[in-house]
Amino acid sequence: MARERPGVTTVADGVLRIQRAGVNCYLLAASDGLTLIDAGLPGMWRLLLQALQSLGAAPADLTAVVLTHGHFDHVGLSDRLRHDHGVASHIHHADAVLARHPYRYDHQAPRWRYPFRYPANLPLLTSLIAAGALTVEGTKTKNGVEPGTPMPVPGRLVPIWSPGHTNGHCGFLHEASGALFSGDALVTLDPYTGRVGPRLVARAATADAEMNLLSLDRLAVTDASLVLPGHGLPYEGGVRDAVAHARRAGVA
Structure with missing residues (x-):
């Protein structure tokens, strides 16, 4: 499977995707400021700076980071942003x-x-390590994510309760663009198997x-036209179609 090069791309109006080693975070530029959705890995710092600079901004200009969940590959920049730049x-x-x-977890x-069952995925696992997957610092958070209640952050993201991957997992719906940060x-990429297309992450990292699987129903009812996942390419076929594909794919 071909690997994406690390980089920053525009995936929707006002939304930049920051990607390295199959891990995504997203920078949302709204009329009232900047929100980072998930905080990736430590080795994604330069890409975050690149994304911010493209908007004429710096880390301290971020209003907030919202986290879909607390795994190491989603909080990797959180403590640096909190400690050095005052971003909660x-x-x-x-x-x-x-x-x-x-x-x-x-x-x-x-x-x-999983490396023995899916040896073709070893290059991806190696790239995760190179991006700092083994050196993440935990972070203190504010616990104001209430499912169904728009958050007082730029973009007015609506948390979508979707536990299972972790006990407190939430997606975020950006109603203005029809995008779901899932x-x-x-x-659309399972980091443990390398398989692509809409699916769940393998049981190796799923609680x-x-x-x-039940939480997919909550994602589907958002009727989001664009799915922006934590791993893999954006899915432009709509969330209901993505959910149907994920159910057929099963769980590794």
């Missing part, structure tokens, strides 16, 4: 402890099996796959 991260309270200890299958509740 927000997460659902059920994932607050995980954000402080982002390697202590529940999962249904042993992680060590985090790891619905991805409760059966609950995650």
Whole structure:
């Protein structure tokens, strides 16, 4: 499978995708400021600066970081932004402890099996390590993510309750653009298998796959026209179609 080069791309009006090693975070430029959705890995710092500079901005110009969940590959820049630039991260309270200890996560299958079962994915795993996947600092968060209640951050993102991948996972709907930031509740690249297309992340990093499957219904009812996942390419076929594909794909 061809690997994407690290980079910054425009994926919707006012939305920049920041990608390295199969990990995405998104910079949302709204009329009232800048919001970062998920905080990637430590090695994505220069890409974040590039994205901000393209908007004539700097890290301190961020109003907030909103986190879909607390895994290490989604909080990697949070503590640096908080400590050095005064930018707070927000997460659902059920994932607050995980954000402080982002390697202590529940999962249904042993992680060590996957490189043996999917050896073609080893280059991706190597690139994750090179991007700082083993050196993430946990972070303190504000726990003001309330499902269904628009957040007081630029873009007025609406948290979509979607537990299963983690206990407190939430997607975020940007109603103005019709985009759903689905985090790891619905991805188009499974980092543990290398498989592409709409799917769930493997049980190696998912707390409760059966609950995650049920959460797909909550994502579907948003009727988002664009799915922006935590891993993999944007999906332009709409969230209902993405959910149907994910159900057929099953869980590795």
